[in-house]
Amino acid sequence: MKLFPILTAVIVCVALYFVVLDRASLTNFAARFVPEPQSAPQSVAEDTAETGATDDTPSADVDAAEDDRIHVVVRRSEAQVTENAVLMRGRTEAMRLVNVASETSGRIISTPIRAGAFVEEGQVMCEIDPGTSQSALEEAQARLAEARARVPEAEARLPEARAMLAQAQAQLTSAEIDGNAASRLNESGFGSDTRAASAAAVLAAAEAGVESAAAGLQSAEAGLQSASASVRSAEAAVTRAEDAIADFTIYAPFSGLLETDTAELGALMQPGAICATIIQLDPIKLVGFVPEAQIDRVAMGARAGAELSSGQRVEGEVTFVSRSADDDTRTFRVEITVPNAELLIRDGQTADILVQTEGTPAHLLPSSALTLDDDGRLGVRSVVDGVVEFVEVQMIRDTPNGVLLTGLPDVADVITVGQEFVTAGVEVRTTYEELTQ
Incomplete structure (x- = not known):
């Protein structure tokens, strides 16, 4: 076994120990061999006073070694107004879809x-054999003409009846005068009882004549009303016959496409x-369902966009x-009207819908900055006057550049590196991302 590789491994392990676990001892040892720094020029001193000690000066290393605060990286974030659309999933729905049915047999x-054809409003789609309906219409029209012919006859009886009533009233007036004269003469002894009785009989006959003339006038008026009623009845019969004939022809109620063939x-x-x-x-409708927590953000007339399942x-x-709200899902139906002049959008297509709402101030931060507190609330840790604070946030939506969050002040120093190693109330040393990038 060669000794040199073993010695090399031991030396590397010792070096790693001092670099990783005991960096302070290594720094103090290396500082003994560093010469005393020369006095800096006044301009350099002023720059140093303005910008602070740089990382490559021994004094900065010594201060960092003596400072036991945890070092974190923060980002100074400013809130910006961002569009906060309501996202929902829905479908397309035809503006109208009607099964045109027959009203007769x-x-x-x-x-x-054939199905797929475009029909205009009022175009004939189905025509049914009218049978004897035309004859029934002609019969009703004949009865109407007959009823109308009776009206002048009834109207002509009214003047005659009124004249007879006037004549009877005049006779009654004359009989009353004669009766009064005969009665006074009889009372004074200048007239006979026979003449008085005769005058009274004439008066009674005149009264009966007035009653008879009045009854004749009422009969004439009743005849006119009956003739008018007959006319209205005949007109109703003609209308029913015309409607019955109209029911034999079925028209398109609006312009559109046929989804089925018309009756064979x-x-x-x-x-x-x-x-x-x-x-x-x-036009066509986009129908979506919004949760009750977001329905107040959707307003009538708001602009909306959608991407259909076809990519359109x-x-x-x-x-x-x-x-x-729907009883089962507790969601609210929202309809969006979309022009479809070329009929490229079909009924029943799935759509991802975004409804535009008022802008909301939000911070764009990396998703790695998000954390949870001890109560499980979602938030970020920020630094205020060198002290860590936990701020609960609400996520609007995720973007390729980060997440949009609300709940932070307009300007906040958010910890982006090291937030998991500190808690609220801890003092930290900070480095801004703008200075290190």
Whole structure:
């Protein structure tokens, strides 16, 4: 066995011991062979006074050796306003999706339109055989004409009835005058009882004539009301017949794409049977669900963006924020309207959505600066007047350059190296990252 490698290993171990575990003794031993420093020029002394002792001077080494405070590296961080978007996962949803159904029964007599076709609002999609509905309409129209013809006849009876009533009232007035005269003459002895009785009979007949004329007027008015009612009834029958005919033609309620074929030629339709399914994709909605802790940060009209599962990115604005939480998930529905003129976005696609909110002052720090206190709270350790303090923080989000944190003052000296070796209240020596970089 060669002796030289063993001696070399022993010497290396001794050197490592003094360098790592007993650096003070090694420093004191080396200081004996360092010559006394010459007096520095005045300019150098002034620079030294301004900037402090440098690391390569013996006095600095001696001060560092005598200072038993733990040495940490800190970063002076200033808060900056940063966008704090609300992140949620959701899906696309058609603005409208309707199953257009039949309201009557009959067989389809129109050629079907195939799925995927674009239909305009008001375009015929399904047409049903009307059968005898046209005849029913014509019959109702004839009854309406008949009812309207009776109205002038009823109206013409009113003037005649009013004239008869006026004549009867005039006769009654004349009979009353004659009756009063005959009664006075009879009382004074100038008239006979027969004449008085005759005048009273004429008066009674006049009163009966007035009552009869009034009844005739009421009958004429009732006849006019009956004729008017017949007209309204006939008009309602015509409207029902027209609506029944209209139900045999099914139109597109809005412009959109057909998700299914329209009913096939010859198919028998019943009330409620589906003619076709139509979908509107322009504009389209992005639907997401926000936790109750963040719902107050989402406002109507806020800008939002999303990345679809296909990689496509879209932008829109918040048009609906639910006021009621889901009973199971305790989340709130949020809808974002996005233009889709080229119909490239489909219904039901998964989307990662970001809703823009008001800017928040935050500090950008390396994630390694984060630590936990004895109670398990997330925070950082900062240095204030040479003393360590623990500050609880809230993480906004992670970025490629670090994490964005809130909870710190506007300017803070945050420990980035050595924070795990100190606790709150401990005095430390600090070195700023800006001076060492």
